[in-house]
Amino acid sequence: MRNFTSVKDIPDLKKVVDAAFEIKKDRFAFQHLGKNKTMVLIFFNPSLRTRLSTQKAAMNLGMNTMVMNVSEDGWQLESELGVVMDGDKPEHLLEAIPVIGKYCDVIGVRSFAKFQNRDDDYSEKILSQFIDYAGVPVVSMEGATRHPLQSYADLVTIEEFKKKERPKVVLTWAPHPRALPQAVPNSFVEWMRETDYELVVTHPEGYELAPEFMGDVKVEYDQKKAFEGADFIYAKNWASYSSYGQILSKDFGWTVNEEKMALTNDARFMHCLPVRRNVIVADGVLDSPSSIVVEQAANREITAQAVLKMILENNR
Ligand SMILES: NCCC[C@H](NC(=O)CCC(=O)O)C(=O)O
Numbered sequence: 001m002r003n004f005t006s007v008k009d010i011p012d013l014k015k016v017v018d019a020a021f022e023i024k025k026d027r028f029a030f031q032h033l034g035k036n037k038t039m040v041l042i043f044f045n046p047s048l049r050t051r052l053s054t055q056k057a058a059m060n061l062g063m064n065t066m067v068m069n070v071s072e073d074g075w076q077l078e079s080e081l082g083v084v085m086d087g088d089k090p091e092h093l094l095e096a097i098p099v100i101g102k103y104c105d106v107i108g109v110r111s112f113a114k115f116q117n118r119d120d121d122y123s124e125k126i127l128s129q130f131i132d133y134a135g136v137p138v139v140s141m142e143g144a145t146r147h148p149l150q151s152y153a154d155l156v157t158i159e160e161f162k163k164k165e166r167p168k169v170v171l172t173w174a175p176h177p178r179a180l181p182q183a184v185p186n187s188f189v190e191w192m193r194e195t196d197y198e199l200v201v202t203h204p205e206g207y208e209l210a211p212e213f214m215g216d217v218k219v220e221y222d223q224k225k226a227f228e229g230a231d232f233i234y235a236k237n238w239a240s241y242s243s244y245g246q247i248l249s250k251d252f253g254w255t256v257n258e259e260k261m262a263l264t265n266d267a268r269f270m271h272c273l274p275v276r277r278n279v280i281v282a283d284g285v286l287d288s289p290s291s292i293v294v295e296q297a298a299n300r301e302i303t304a305q306a307v308l309k310m311i312l313e314n315n316r
């Protein structure tokens, strides 16, 4: 594996789950791999978990890390090709990316969907320029259409907490005041489809995810029906794909609450965080023993480390 931007970069899903559990046993056993290696983490958008867990993962492997919030600390970067740069952006990605690549051995990039143009977002315009011009391996720390470090941690968390071989996993849309990207749900579905779990997606009409991610995954428009017998409830808001970037509903009838959780098979509650309390999910669920959101976030360190370990081993 050179770059990590989707589940398709993973050669064998079972092996990477085992690799994560191996790291969990002793996360400092591979310090020799990263000695004198540097990771640069570039953020076009805010972060708490990805920033800290990926840095920690790199440090566990003996790497040095440098973090840059491009939107605040650096020159504003132009990404359009062939433009006359007489506006507010002093530097082009075409120079910035290879320069960053000269200072490090691995680059992590976070660049969310901009919601200006669906084709630009779904072609991963920024992330693919990093892959083309960096000269070193690139790890997605949430692109426009996927959040693979999150999904890998989600999978490991389900493996840790599942009580039956083939759990029923439900991805439910929930309301939110802002338009959020489809990266987390797309990616979650993409990873879950590689397992033999029973996967059901539930959302209001108009919130269908891109067909390339959904394939033949079952959509149940009745949220309560979807919750019946579920072993895991994964909540997330996303903006519409078909009416691209639009908020079609803020219906609090979709908030995950105790009454709905009672329909499940004593399900565990998951969310990638940050989560808006009493909008996405009621306090009563988030503060109950069924919530595993903190354990899920803790696994971000483990799976980021597993990814970096694979990259360091393969690019020696
Ligand atoms: N990295 C995990 C989620 C990041 C982002 N959430 C957010 O932007 C939430 C912001 C807010 O709640 O206002 C998303 O949905 O893709």
Ligand SMILES: NC(=O)OP(=O)(O)O
Pocket: 046, 047, 048, 049, 050, 051, 142, 150, 272, 273, 274
């Ligand atoms: N879940 C997640 O990626 O969190 P951050 O946006 O805080 O990094």
